Amino acid sequence: MSYANLKRKEIEFQEGDNVFLKVSPWKKVLRFGHKGKMSPRFIEPYEVLKKIGPVAYKLALPPEMEKIHNAFHVFMLWQYRSDHAHIITPYEIEVQSDLSNEEEPVQILAFETKQLRNKMILLVKVLWRNHKVEEDTWEREEDMREQYPHLFAQ
Numbered sequence: 001m002s003y004a005n006l007k008r009k010e011i012e013f014q015e016g017d018n019v020f021l022k023v024s025p026w027k028k029v030l031r032f033g034h035k036g037k038m039s040p041r042f043i044e045p046y047e048v049l050k051k052i053g054p055v056a057y058k059l060a061l062p063p064e065m066e067k068i069h070n071a072f073h074v075f076m077l078w079q080y081r082s083d084h085a086h087i088i089t090p091y092e093i094e095v096q097s098d099l100s101n102e103e104e105p106v107q108i109l110a111f112e113t114k115q116l117r118n119k120m121i122l123l124v125k126v127l128w129r130n131h132k133v134e135e136d137t138w139e140r141e142e143d144m145r146e147q148y149p150h151l152f153a154q
Contacts, residue, residue, distance in 0.1 A: 011074045013057055018045035018080040021059065021072065045080035104129045105144070108151050109136055 013019060020042035047060040055074045110125040122141035127133060145152055 013048045013077065015048055015050055017048045019048055019059070020045055020078040020080055022076045022078060042078055105148050105151060112138070
């Protein structure tokens with residue numbers, strides 16, 4: 001048996017599955033808004049309409065891709081798995097006239113001291129409004145005390 005066959009796994013999709021379509025990056029060609037290496041590797045999740053052969057599938061492509069043949073080899077497809085963690089719930093953000101918004105800290109989660117050569121810096125872990133706990137940041141305690149003294153009043 002060859003080495004190529006040892007790691008290969010059979011990929012199979014069912015009708016109704018959603019899959020990403022692989023697109024090859026071409027040098028100096030603008031595709032999907034980006035040029036060359038920066039162009040996306042996979043695009044959109046498309047629905048599998050039917051299995052054409054042992055390794056070919058027919059996809060439901062949008063009207064703007066009507067000039068592309070809608071049958072693809074299994075190696076051009078990547079399984080799309082819906083994850084509710086990817087869904088972002090919209091929340092209201094106050095946008096200023098210059099199209100910027102100001103983040104507001106809600107709570108200090110932790111304190112830490114960092115040693116930088118011959119200087120000690122005090123840091124605080126800050127939870128920001130409209131952000132998850134995973135998106136907290138470490139900020140200089142001195143700066144936070146100046147801008148948001150109410151967080152330290154407790």
